[in-house]
Amino acid sequence: MTVRVGVVVFPGSNCDADAMHALALEGAEPVALWHESPELLGVAGVILPGGFSYGDYLRAGALARFSPVMRSVADFAAAGGLVLGICNGFQVLAEAGLVPGALVRNRSLRFVCREVTLVPERLDSPFTIAVGERRPLRMPVAHGEGCYVADDATLDAIERDGRVLFRYSRPDGTPAIGPDDAANPNGSLRGIAGVANAGGNVAGLMPHPERATEGILGSDDGRAIVASLVRSAAARAGGAARVVGSTGAGPTQRATGATA
């Protein structure tokens, strides 16, 4: 039995199919989780995909947190379950208070879609274990409200606790700390692109790893992140689940080669 990873489908989600495709590439069985159902269908991990949940009316992610599925996701997270929010999913997690900080309008006040580079700040998180080494990863961003903000005390705390998972960087891997750095696409404070909760089992990430999973798309650096989630989920699912059928190369090969 392959490891089952859920992808929440909110009305307005538009990266749900892409996330499922990326999971399948890593040998997981993607499971669609409909927003109106509180049932998580026995998944070992959950992705909150990108898009415009509930039209992003009011504020990005503000309405999704009240959906039936999110109550179950919150319980799942509280019990140590793995949850990765990508783009709008990150906004939903932040609105729900499941990860620290908030995402506000890009410093440019314009939607930005471009390829960025990010570097992992730690390699032992469930969301980075398959990255292998501290190396720059190329993948796209596409958002209007992706500027990560938090008060200084929070920022200091998450830095101290190792909860900053990814930072935007220049192509060579030098972190783009400053909000005005050209390599920081949205003005995020301290160049933060991804953060984790205190337990390390819930993460939000603004760039789209699921859009960088095949060379034909320009980069497959995102596979390492998806593979990390799949591998960690498989490990948590215990002996019942394993990862099969990966065709990944390089670091992802190492990641998906592991079975629980």
Add this chain to the structure above:
Amino acid sequence: MTAARDPEPLHRRLGVSDDELDAIVDRLGRAPNDLELAMFSVMWSEHCSYKSSRPLLRTLPVGGGDVLAGPGENAGIVRIGDGLAVAFKIESHNHPSAVEPYQGAATGVGGILRDIFTMGARPIAVLDALRFGDPSDERTRHLVRGVVGGVGGYGNCVGVPTIGGELVFDPSYAGNPLVNVMAIGIMPEDRLTLAAAPGPGNLAVLFGSTTGRDGIGGASVLASATFTDDDPSKRPSVQVGDPFAEKLLIEASLELVERRLVAGLQDLGAAGITCAVSETADRAGTGIAVDLDAIPRREWGMLPFEVMISESQERMLAIVEPRLLGDVVEVCERWGAPAAVIGRVTADGHVTVVTGGIAADGSPADGAAVLARIPASALTSDAIVHARRAEPPARRRAAPAPGPAAEPDGDLPERGMDPGAVLLALVGGPNGASRRWVWEQYDRHVQTSTVADATGGAAVLRIRGTRRGLVATTDCAEGVSGLDPYLGAAMSVAEATRNVSVTGARPLGVTNCLNYGDPTRPEAFWQLREGVRGLGDACRALGLPVTGGNVSLYNESPRGAILPTPEIGVVGLLEDVERRAAPAFRRDGDAVVLLGRAGPGLGGSRYAALAGADPEDGPPTLDLAREAAVQACIREAVATGIVRSAQDVAAGGLATALAECAILGGIGARVEVAVEGAPAVELFGESPSRIVAACDPADLDALRVLAAAHGVPAERLGTVGGDRLVIALVGRGATGAAEERGARVADEVDIAVSDLAHAWEHGLPRALGEDA
């Protein structure tokens, strides 16, 4: 506008002329009532009826073995193998975008997407072809910000990548910008769903948003009359878009199609319910009885005519067998798109609007009143057709004869201009610079199939589950079109298809958006007639079907008419998406080769706009047989792997094409250009049927042999390498003729690639006064 202040009779106020009223009376056998007149006014608008253009459009080549649906359907559909078909269409939203740029552009995207999924295809890409006035003008900037924001705001949210398009500035568009949007969809062939209402007794089900007062008369008031600039009284005619509702509508519609729950499907766009019921009934040879009271509304007190012609967005009409109604309602409600039965298919061939209920056979219930009863065909296929008068302008430039450039050309580079400076100005100018500032505001990667966005030419998508790829582009040679509308349209087809062919893809078909002026003005109608003739001739010569399109007339403002703008959208098929070419130079030492040969004529070029051309200098000529040969040659060269990169020579000429290859590749080149006539023609002339390719020197002979087999000139210009672009001019015409007369002529372009890249990257935001 009240009756008291306006003594005009109702029909004229609705944009219906006296002779059109006579024709309505003729078709009805009686005078129409006010509701019927309102329905006719929108359906007989230029936008819905094509009453001026229909006789012209009939001349276009439409057939072809792989075409599953052509003009007259919501979108053209072409079979591509693997059991799949691709749907595509381009449409205008010009006047709404001029009045309210954000919503006008957003609803333009929404409307064209509905045309795609109405056919049963999942939308996979959007391209936007935009034209505005002077970029330094504050009003232009307002329009650009709004339109780009609206295209992005809608496309990004609905989850369809915007992968390409155009942005062109020309003073003629100042009072009347153009917003043309193309959408592409893909589907299994057997999902093809037609917008017809077969089977008397079937139900007409409206689903999606409710009906309100927004967009009343959009088709007639806005789209089909000459434009008086920024008239706030027309703002209520602009619809308001909700991409979130559209996303739900896409999912609901595609599930209905996939589960075969509908007998027909039609989106609601221009002319709203009136258009949807009359077109579906007419296509099936049936009628539809509409139960006016059953139409869900978002406002109180709407009059029957408002309900019937409202252009409220995000609505769909499904034709449903009664036994499947429960399933249809369940699907729609699960996707948050409430459904209501609003009528029944009848056998009487009429659109009947009833208040007070209808019986199971579609007849009015006891005590019900019939508010309107019109033959469906009278509203659609039998709508009025006008024979417009066409007259060329009194004085027309002759196209130059093929051969060496005429003497006036020879004067151009002597005007104290350094060709390097000209190149920098073109590459960094508002029309030549990178469109990154625009495209970064569009999600180009959602659906994870974008192999290449249009940064370097045509956009490429992979078709998941196959080895194949789709290539898409839009193009228009409006500069040439302004001088010679026949040539301009043919040139537009040539450029758009060449854009696709340089990637290695085989063009599948052409969709077009014909943006012209007031058809009652003989010169404007002549431009349209010539444009359609050029479009048809070019498509025939290149063996391509016209699969659909849209005509946008009355593109005039008090500041004058736009350049006639036949916007061409092309979709092509790559048999192997891994085997494709892009413009970027890739390797030191590669040979730079020009396929095709420059011809004279700087008229209509970017160079002429920049430097001023001699008014007697016409546009370049187009040899369609040569064009077909050049395209076939490059497709074969890419498919066989002989060339490593390829870029077509278009706006800005050979020098600009070389600069783009260098900028995109981050590597320079050293080339020599032999000048026969005038350097400006060789460097910056925009004569068609030319491609710059780079190949391994070991493959050069193979490329030459291939070119010879296609009858295409192939000349090695130089070599890729270094960090500068050097274009040396050699030959008799380089300096000699001018120097003999004592003129100073720079004979070489020599610019660092980084300088070209800087100009190219920053040109657009600088022109618009924005941050980069």
